Amino acid sequence: MSENRKKDTFNIKEEKYVVKNLRLDASLVERGSAISQKKGISFNRFVNLALEFALDRFEEE
Numbered sequence: 563m564s565e566n567r568k569k570d571t572f573n574i575k576e577e578k579y580v581v582k583n584l585r586l587d588a589s590l591v592e593r594g595s596a597i598s599q600k601k602g603i604s605f606n607r608f609v610n611l612a613l614e615f616a617l618d619r620f621e622e623e
Contacts, residue, residue, distance in 0.1 A: 598608035
């Protein structure tokens with residue numbers, strides 16, 4: 563029974579954020595803003611998702 567309880571446990575993952583000032587290309591901001599509005603997410607969330615996507619696929623030379 564304790565095994566089932568573990569499956570039903572509601573866990574909240576702690577997220578840590580860092581405030582960073584970035585200079586972004588204006589056209590990238592426009593494109594990213596349009597996508598984030600269309601998808602109903604914040605621009606900040608979009609940038610985090612895009613950066614995570616890029617880093618997951620990054621190959622060091």
